[in-house]
Amino acid sequence: MWGRFLLNTVVPGRARLIWNYRTFFTMQLKTKEFESLFTDGLNSIAELFAKNQFELRIAGGAVRDLLSGKRPDDVDFATTATPDEMKCMFQAAGVRMINNKGEKHGTITARIHNENFEVTTLRVDVETDGRHAEVEFTTDWKKDAERRDLTINSMFFGLDGTLYDYFSGYEDLKNKKVRFVGSASQRIQEDYLRILRYFRFYGRVAERAGEHEPETLQAIRENARGLAAISGERIWVELKKTLVGNHAAHLMEVIYELDLAQFMGLPVEANIEELKRVWEQSHNWSPKPMTLLSALFRSSEDVDRLDLRLKISREEKNLGLFLVKHRRDLVKCQDQPNSLKPYTDFIIDSREPDAHSKMCELLKYQGEEQLLAEMQRWTIPRFPVSGHDLRKMGITSGKEIGIILQNLRDVWKESHYQMDKEELLSSVTKS
Incomplete structure (x- = not known):
């Protein structure tokens, strides 16, 4: 004593x-x-x-x-x-x-x-x-x-x-131990958000995953329903800090084992194994909280339900939707595994706001370390031709201008964005 x-x-x-x-x-x-x-x-x-x-x-x-x-x-x-x-x-x-x-x-x-x-x-x-x-x-x-x-x-x-x-x-x-002051149940019942603060600080302080005191986990399980009355905004603040801390995949698994997810807006039928895989290969690259969390989602509806409960920002929701939609269909070229081209072409054609940042998060999600490093160095080139350039050449039809611009954009992409205005316009003249 x-x-x-x-x-x-x-x-x-x-x-x-x-x-x-x-x-x-x-x-x-x-x-x-x-x-x-x-x-x-x-x-x-x-x-x-x-x-x-x-x-x-x-x-x-x-x-x-x-x-x-x-x-x-x-x-x-x-x-x-x-x-x-x-x-x-x-x-x-x-x-x-x-x-x-x-x-x-x-x-x-x-x-x-x-x-x-x-x-x-x-x-x-x-x-x-x-x-x-x-x-x-x-x-x-x-x-x-x-x-x-x-x-x-x-x-x-x-x-x-x-x-x-x-x-x-x-x-x-x-x-490196995380313990409640006095009775864990009493501290939790004073403010149920302390359940999530426990996980957040465990990720910050504990040296190893899985060294929780059994009575602490039992107290959390018994008081899980209390999270239903906590505002989504407060839950999201703590959850984000947990996701960027140490042991994030382990802690999310514990959250599911203790039946907390249903009161937090998280999908009940979540892909925990996918989250563990994504965390293992990406946590050293500082993925955004939503990048890790997206591994739990099986569809865009899961993102919508999370937003309804936690009131996440528009940027966070859009990132979640982007990752769920493109994590499987937007992948590196098998013939050229070290090529960024599928990703850069998508950015060039995309109307997605902040497409470059989202693409970096997608590469983190996919575990593409080399491509991520290249993408972080890459700057989006500007397509050098405009409709005004074509009108100066005497092309006046709006429909024709649109078709030509798209064709020129495809040619420019094939050149790895190297062709300049004169080269591109000369191809229009030749045609």
Whole structure:
């Protein structure tokens, strides 16, 4: 149990470990990543909170990043000050506040030295319905940590570098384990989206696939139906992050094994083996989430149903439809297996928006590494002849112009897009 002994240990270049009599584990981090956070803006905010005798700590994902030796892109803060106390403090100091839509949940965003600082009051959940929570504010750091989803997300850093870890999150992070804080069922029932957050963080933290705690999977299975009440937009955000993380194919297989798919807009009769194949051959090439997900789809109707439930973007839906339609009929030429021509000809003739990007995703889906590299270097050439050029030659019939342009386009494609305007028009003259 943490907190039974008092021991200071120096870890060279990293941290000073401290065992406390209190029931949490601390260590003092002194790394260049941590120290780089202290801009003029953060120093000013820190001085302001200290002057008004409120505690301010780094919270959430930034703690996880710092413990992993990374400099976080975004830093969230937690405090013992209430929103009203923060507003009074910032107003008195002449600090501008912006985007205060989160105030009812305790979040105030201050802007100082051209930086935004999002600061949230410590909270406890008074009442939850599986989607939203009624909260009340507290000054108890452990109670705030207790309401968070995963142990690796329940830690705080003091601005002196002291880690406050109430639920062995640091140990789990070192061991690459993903566990809920306390009871998995209770945490899930507070917000059913935590089911998908579990998978997302497993893909980010766990070293190997398939090392889930059985009781965690059982809790997820028992609470699967709760996902039906979660908005599609929230589900899609988490699902996309899972698809671009590690172990994506394994995690999608688990999602199906636990009967979650039916509540998420995913096809019930999905092609899991196809997804595993596509992921295995393409995950090193950073496929888009929809590229992997399309492997589950058996028809365009599956894409439509996904869109109906998850409210995916038009671009994402169009990519899904494109891949389902062309993953089998648009393939490399067997006579010239290293030729891009079937793909480039399609792009030249296509009216598909962003056809080049879609074609790159198709090549990822098909596992065509060499062709993908060539396609990424290839730029779409411009067909050099226009109807205006033909009219200058005395051809006035619109129908005839259309036929000639199509014929010239075919000739141009056969030349691998090398023939210029003069060469193409000369062929019209000869005919």
